[in-house]
Structures are given as structure tokens and as C-alpha cells.
Amino acid sequence: MAEMVITQGLTRYFGSFRAVDNLSLSIDEGDVFGFIGPNGAGKTTTLRMLATILKPSHGVAKVAGMNVATRPAQVRRVIGYMPDVFGVYEDMLVYEYLNFFAAAYAITGTARDTAVDSALNLTGLIEKRNASCRSLSRGMTQRLSLARVLLHDPKLLLLDEPASGLDPRARIEFKELVLALKALGKTIIISSHILSELAEVCNSIAIVERSKLVYCGPVDGAMGQVSAQGRVFNLLLREDGTEGLGLADAREFVRGLPFVDAVREGDRPGQISIRFVPGFDEAFRVNSELVTRGYKVEAFAEQAVRLEDAFLQLTKGIVQ
């Protein structure tokens, strides 16, 4: 599949501060790409470079094969950039607002009406056509902002933290909208500081932390990389008061095993969570050693890797 975005060694300084450090990404046509990282990681700066608003200090970024630094006008024609803070002209009606921007994109005549109607339809705002922009909820305002960047039928959408500040219902609707746009063949980059927000809609993600890329690849790959670093098992013991066979004793015993990486209290009473490095066979050894010593093992099961854990793990030691 063709690449829609490629960056190589993309770097941006503000004074002596490196806000984006040597970022190399590859995003295929048709991808819904999650760009994830805590606040200050450099997401907005990266998106602004792709949107040709900021110039890279070093490195290259290409959109649809065109260098953003040398062909900004052509790049702008194929992208729709929705910034993290968006203002709309509140005194306008919804269709007036879109009409205004369609004119700014030099879309004229009946093509302009078609572009406005199609953007309204796509974003589910057709009934709000004659509403004043001021009367819209945050979710609707955001849809309007998205409708605006759809007017010129861009191939690539750059959406900066689109789900922040939305209520749960608006978030679900937003995800549906993203999937509808994907079905139209658009490539979509969505940034967020919350991983779970993107997991369901993205097929590929990049995790950035302190200006640097920590992971880039499929969502499943992020989880696989984490389980390769060790597996977490939850052990549930039945305590019957027998001296030396309590939970605290079990914890001490397990902690003493050479292949055990970390032991902590589990989420439930009577439960211990154990991390093994690297693998699997050891889990069965823990189980059999405990049973041999007389512990009553009620349950011993691997904990599925959750995306949030993957994120924490991949950025371990870097997050403050």
C-alpha cells in the first residue's frame, strides 16, 4: 500500500529546546493512525509541521510524496487540519460558516453548494444548517470544525486531540464519524494523550514521549512488545489461617524465586500479582512449588495485556 506520510529524522527546535526529536514515521494510505503521548510530548508540533504551519528544523516530512517544506501549497490541498483549539465565527449560521471557508478554498458556483452539503451530511450537521454557530454544543462545534476541513475533499486528515472535552456520547459519535471517513478512503491521523480513546478506531499507532518516538506500528504489536518483556499472572490464594501459609508468606516465597521480576498485591483481596521475566514455563513452576508447599491455590491466570498497560510499559521510566 502506498505511503501517505513519511517523516525521516523530523526535528523541530524552539530556541534551544527540541520539541520534536528525530521522528521517523510511516503512515499508509487508508490508515487511521493514532498519535499518542502525554501533554508536551510534541504531538501538536509534529502535526503543525505536517500541516505546513511550522517548518521543520531538520529532517524531512512528506505528504502524498510531497515535501512539506518545499511544496507547502500543494500539500495544503491534500490535507485537512483540525487544530486542538478551534474557534468558529459565532455570529454566523452553520451553512454561512462553511460557505465562507469553501469560498476561501476557491470552491465556486454549484460545486460550493455541493461541498457544503456533503460536509454537512458527513458530519451529521444537516439539520443544524440554519442554526447559529453560537448555539452549538461542544460536540457539534467540533463536528463543524471537522466539516470545515472536509470541504476541499482532502486525502489526509490531521486531527489534533479531537476527542478532548467531549462527553461520552459525543466521543462515541466521533469514533463513528472517523470510521465513516475511513470508509471513504481517507487517511486519518488523530492525536490524543489518552490511549484507550484511540485503540478501537486506529489500526496503527505511534507513541511519543518527551519529543521522541517510543513505538510505531500496529496496535497489537504494542501489546506484543509488552508481553515479550514479561507476563503478569494473578494468583488467588485461599487463606485458612495455617501458620506460614498466608498471603504474606506466599508473597515472600514467590518474591524469592529467581525468575520472578515483581510481586505486588492484586486488585482483589487474597490476590497477588506476579510478573515473570521473560516467560511462561516459570508460571507453572510457581504454581507447582506453591501447591507442593501446601498453599491453597484457588486461581492462577495470566492477565491479558491492556492497552493502558502497554502504554505505561513502553514509556516506563520516561513518564514523570
Ligand SMILES: Nc1ncnc2c1ncn2[C@@H]1O[C@H](COP(=O)(O)OP(=O)(O)O)[C@@H](O)[C@H]1O
Ligand atoms: N511555539 C512554541 N514556542 C516554544 N515552545 C513551544 C512552542 N510550541 C510548543 N512548545 C513546546 O514544545 C513542547 C511540545 O509541545 P506540543 O507539540 O504542543 O506537545 P503536545 O501537543 O504533545 O502536548 C512543549 O514543551 C511545549 O511547551
Ligand SMILES: [Mg+2]
Ligand atoms: Mg497538543
